[in-house]
Amino acid sequence: MNLLDIRKKLDSKEISVLELTEQYLERISDTNATLNSFITVTAEHARERATHAQAEIDAGQHSALTGIPYAAKDLFCTRGIQTTGASKILKGYIPPYSATAIEKCHDAVLLGKTNMDEFAMGSSTEHSAYGPTKNPYDLERVPGGTSGGSSAAVAAGLVPFAFGTDTGGSIRQPASFCNIVGFKPTYGRISRYGVMPTASSFDTVGVFTQTVADSAFLLHELAGHDPLDATTPDVAVDDYLAAVHGATDLKGVRIGIPKEYFSVEGFDPAIKKKCEAVIALCERLGATIQEISLPNTPYSLAAYYILNPSEVSSNLARYDGMQYGSRAADATTLEEVFVKTREQGFGPEAKRRIMIGTFCLSSGYYDAYYKKAQQVRTLVKQDFEHALQIVDIILAPVSPVLPFKIGERSNDPVEMYLADIFTLPVSLAGIPALSLPIGFVNRLPTSVQFIAPQFQESRLLRVAHVVEQAAALDREHIPLAI
Ligand code: GLN
Numbered sequence: 001m002n003l004l005d006i007r008k009k010l011d012s013k014e015i016s017v018l019e020l021t022e023q024y025l026e027r028i029s030d031t032n033a034t035l036n037s038f039i040t041v042t043a044e045h046a047r048e049r050a051t052h053a054q055a056e057i058d059a060g061q062h063s064a065l066t067g068i069p070y071a072a073k074d075l076f077c078t079r080g081i082q083t084t085g086a087s088k089i090l091k092g093y094i095p096p097y098s099a100t101a102i103e104k105c106h107d108a109v110l111l112g113k114t115n116m117d118e119f120a121m122g123s124s125t126e127h128s129a130y131g132p133t134k135n136p137y138d139l140e141r142v143p144g145g146t147s148g149g150s151s152a153a154v155a156a157g158l159v160p161f162a163f164g165t166d167t168g169g170s171i172r173q174p175a176s177f178c179n180i181v182g183f184k185p186t187y188g189r190i191s192r193y194g195v196m197p198t199a200s201s202f203d204t205v206g207v208f209t210q211t212v213a214d215s216a217f218l219l220h221e222l223a224g225h226d227p228l229d230a231t232t233p234d235v236a237v238d239d240y241l242a243a244v245h246g247a248t249d250l251k252g253v254r255i256g257i258p259k260e261y262f263s264v265e266g267f268d269p270a271i272k273k274k275c276e277a278v279i280a281l282c283e284r285l286g287a288t289i290q291e292i293s294l295p296n297t298p299y300s301l302a303a304y305y306i307l308n309p310s311e312v313s314s315n316l317a318r319y320d321g322m323q324y325g326s327r328a329a330d331a332t333t334l335e336e337v338f339v340k341t342r343e344q345g346f347g348p349e350a351k352r353r354i355m356i357g358t359f360c361l362s363s364g365y366y367d368a369y370y371k372k373a374q375q376v377r378t379l380v381k382q383d384f385e386h387a388l389q390i391v392d393i394i395l396a397p398v399s400p401v402l403p404f405k406i407g408e409r410s411n412d413p414v415e416m417y418l419a420d421i422f423t424l425p426v427s428l429a430g431i432p433a434l435s436l437p438i439g440f441v442n443r444l445p446t447s448v449q450f451i452a453p454q455f456q457e458s459r460l461l462r463v464a465h466v467v468e469q470a471a472a473l474d475r476e477h478i479p480l481a482i
Pocket residue numbers: 120121122123145146165166167168169170171198308420
């Protein structure tokens with residue numbers, strides 16, 4: 001069942017919140033040993049919330065999210081519930097407050113905290129201190145990352161929706177690897193308050209759902225200004241569900257195809273063919289297709305992997321054994337507390353980024369690396385601004401490759417970084433994008449992404465919804481491996 005189906009069934013009392021919660025909890029306990037999509041399952045908390053939600057529904061006083069089961073990436077602080085960022089350094093950390101996004105789901109039913117790459121660095125969920133998550137379509141493969149636990153959970157039917165964060169692709173790419181919708185709104189559209197930072201100028205809260213309409217429904221509940229997050233402007237929140245409702249064609253929509261994306265080395269030709277079929281479908285639906293150029297986007301990967309580690313090295317400075325999480329037991333001096341706690345607590349990717357970032361920010365290198373990368377970021381942003389004056393929406397691939405085998409890339413950081421080649425430009429520009437499943441290649445899922453101007457989520461969701469409906473007719477159905 002998708003989220004909107006569940007809403008109807010709860011409203012008509014066809015099913016109770018507790019029944020629904022128990023069904024999901026059972027499926028989670030049947031699958032978690034295999035999938036490892038949850039770090040923490042909050043069964044008792046969920047039952048208590050379910051009882052509360054049912055009382056609200058019975059009293060006719062419920063809100064849009066009352067009684068809806070969900071999961072959140074373990075990067076979102078949840079009051080009274082362990083939140084680890086998938087790092088050993090925060091094992092056992094219980095936050096005293098919840099993220100704003102979690103507070104907005106106060107009437108919904110949190111079933112657990114999902115697995116991820118440590119502090120949201122990676123592309124496969126293999127960099128987790130709690131073991132890798134498996135792809136529900138092929139258990140030998142990765143679900144993508146960094147929000148791989150959330151994408152696997154939604155794909156496997158363990159929750160109707162889950163929170164993720166997208167800093168450089170961590171919602172769009174795992175959604176693509178797991179055959180579900182992954183929605184990254186505009187930077188600042190949903191509050192980041194209480195979400196552990198990775199690279200603060202990129203970090204964006206978003207959702208995984210089964211359908212575009214579900215994402216539209218959720219954005220209306222989650223978006224908006226938050227006094228606790230200065231990067232959330234007071235831009236009007238639309239009725240996104242109404243925006244998608246009833247839309248069936250793309251007449252008058254100009255869709256841009258960025259030529260730089262399609263000539264990338266290492267782009268799987270079978271995925272490219274699938275993308276071309278979607279472009280043809282858009283044309284049949286009435287859209288005008290136009291080739292566009294985003295000339296600076298090929299430098300996105302290089303710029304991102306300077307800017308991201310720079311911000312990471314600063315953001316991770318707070319984990320020193322003093323205020324949060326674990327502290328090295330064998331330290332005898334103050335300096336040893338810092339050094340040993342960080343040495344023992346961080347995994348290899350976190351350490352790599354701290355070192356790269358510290359290097360890029362140090363005096364003498366700052367201008368050559370950090371400042372240069374910031375200039376490239378501005379050029380990439382301008383590329384999108386120019387292109388989105390000529391077209392309404394951009395269509396691009398999400399991942400150059402299909403879900404890869406566990407272990408295949410985990411020892412080669414550059415190979416792992418290359419997985420993000422199509423998602424990073426949008427992250428540099430801070431604009432919204434939605435990853436939409438388009439079927440299977442060799443029995444493995446793949447997606448395209450639609451990209452819109454800042455705060456034009458209504459347009460983005462409408463186009464994606466029309467394509468989703470039209471593509472559903474001839475989509476092949478591959479069963480889950482679980
Ligand atoms: N794969 C990218 C990285 O490792 C993006 C991660 C993310 O979006 N959180 O930084």
